[in-house]
Amino acid sequence: MAVYTAVSDEDLQAFVASYDIGEVTSFAGIAEGVENSNFMLRTTTGSYILTLYEKRVNPEDLPFFLGLMEHLAAKGMACPTPLHDREGRTLRTLNGKPGAIISFLDGMWPRRIQPQHCTGVGIAMGQLHTAGADFTMTRRNGLTLEDWRPLFEKSEARADEVCPGLADMLRRELDYLEAHWPRDLPRGVIHADLFPDNVFFKGAELSGVIDFYFACTDALAYDIAVCLNAWCFEPDGSFNITKARLMLSAYARLRQPSEAEIAALPVLCRGAAIRFLLTRLYDWLNHPEGAFVKPKDPMEYAHKLRFHQRASGPGDYGITAAAAAQ
Template sequence: MAVYTDVSDEELSSFVAAYDIGMPLSFKGIAEGVENTNYLLHAEGGRFILTLYEKRTKSEDLPFFLGLMRHLASKGVRCPMPIVDRQGESLKRLAGRPAAMMSFLDGVSVRRPSAEQCATVGAALAALHEASADYELARPNAMSVMAWRPLIAAVGERADEVALGLAEDIEDEMAFLERHWPSDLPRGVIHADLFPNNVLFIGKQVSGLIDFYFAANDAYAYDLAICLNAWCFEADHFSLNITKARALVESYSKIRPLADAEKAAFPLLSRGAAMRFLATRLYDWINTPPGALVKRLDPVEYWRKNRFHRRMMSPADYGL
C-alpha cells in the first residue's frame, strides 16, 4: 500500500485551484509503490499523478528529481513531466507534505517481461543516460557501496533470522566489494531503480519510465547492472536468462556503447547491485514493525542473485 497521507476534499480543492487544469472530477489512491503517497487525479484538464513526498524522500533532493524529469522530458525521454501552477512552481505543499503534480502516462507494468521487452528497456535506459549527460544539477548516490555497510550493521546477527548463515556471508561479501569496487568508470545521472514496476509498456514498447526518486550521479554500467538483476532472472532468482540478458545489454550498447573497462567490471557491478538491494531489503525486513504500511520485500531473492554473480567471471557470460 502506498497511501500514507490522506487528503481532504477541502485540501484537494485548494491545491488544484492553483493550477490551470479545471475542477477535479475524481481522486483515488494508488496502491503500488513503497516510498511516497500517490493519487490519480482526473480533472477537467486531463489526468495527473499527485505525489506527496513522505519522510524517506528528503525535501532538499526534490529540486534535483523534478528538474531531472523536466530535463529528460524535454529531450524526448518518456517520463512524467512536473506540472507548474500559475506562479510557475512545481513543488508545493499539501496535507503537511511536500507535493508535486505530474503528467499521466498511459501503459502497464509487466510481471514476466519477454526478451523483446528487455531489449526495449535496455534501449530506453541508454537513451536516458544520453539525455541526462548535460543535466546541470548533481546528487551523490546515497545508496552506493559506502551506504550498504551501515544498513547491514544495523541488522547484525539478526540476518540469520532471515536465512541461516546470511550474517557471516554478507560480511565476507561486503569486504570483497569494498576492496574491489571500481571508481573510474564513465559516470552521469542514473535512474538507480529501474525495476519492472517503474517501466510502463503499451504492447512491447516502452511508454514511460517513472519513479525517479533514487536517481543520482553514479556509474552508467552500474545502472545497467541494476536492470539486469531486476529484469533478467528466472522465477527461482538463481538462474540468469541469458537470452533476456543479451537482449538488454545489446540494445543498450547500440545506443551507448560500453567502454572496455565497463565490460570488464560488469560481473562485479552486477554482484554489487544485488548486494545493494539485499542490504536495503534486509534492513526493512528486520526493522519494519508489524502493521506498518511499508511493504516488505524478500531479501533472499537478492542474496540468491548475489551468489549467482559470484560464479560469473567473464563479461561474455552476460552477453558483452
C-alpha cells in the first residue's frame, strides 16, 4: 500500500521520452506492495509499471533484481522484464530515486487459495529454479539463519506483549535451527517471497510471477518451504495436505527435488516460518500507532511454526520423494 514518491507530470514525460515507448496517456499510483512506489503507466504503445525504489531496498541489489527478471523473461518465464531506455539502461533515476520501467503482467493474484492455485505456484517455482540455474549473478539472502537472531533481539524485550511466552519460544526455536539448519542442499536463485500476492492467475491458469525484490541465492528447497507456509494452510490454521501434494507434484514436473531436500522440508519450514514471524513481529511492535497500513499478524506464523515443530517428517505434509515424482 504505497506511493511514497510523488512524480510530477513534467518529470514523468521527460523520463518516458528517454524510452522508445510512445507518449504518456495515463498514470496512477498502485495501492499494493509496501516496499516500493509502483505506478501504472499507460502510453500510446501499451501498459507498463514504473517502480521507484524506496529506502527499504538497497540500491546495490538493483542490478541483481533487474538482471534476474530480464534473464528469466528471456528464458520464457512469465514475469515482468525491465525496459531498456534509448541508451540501453534498465536502472535509471527519477525524482532522485532509483527507478525502472518494467513490462506489465496481466492477471490477478488469488485472494482465496484454491487447490489449482497450488499447482500454479508449484509450476512457477519450478520454472524459476530451472530458468535461474544459469543466471550468473549472486546475492546473499539477507533474511536467513544468521540474520534471525539479531532480528529477534530487536524485538526480544517486547515480544511477550504480543503473546506471553513468545520470546522464550523464539529463543529456543533459534537454538534448534542453529543446530539443525541444513547446509548442503542444492542452491540457486530463489524468489524467497512467493506469497499469493506475488503470483498472478488468469482464471485457474498461472499467468506470471512478480516482485523479485527478495530474490537471492540460497537452498532451492527453502523456496518450497516458504510456499508450503504461504499457500497450504487454511484460514482456520489447519494444514491442507492436498494443496501441498499438488504444489510439490507440479514443481517436480520441472525439477525433481532430491531425497535430502524432501527430508529437510520440516526444518526448512520451521526456518521459513520464523523468518516471516520475526519480520512481522518487528513491524507489529514498531508500526506507528493508527497507521493506515495495518501490519500483518505475527501470530499467524507462530501457529504455523508450532505445526512444523510437531511434524515428525515430510510425511506429515503428505509429501514423499515418490509422491513428488508422481
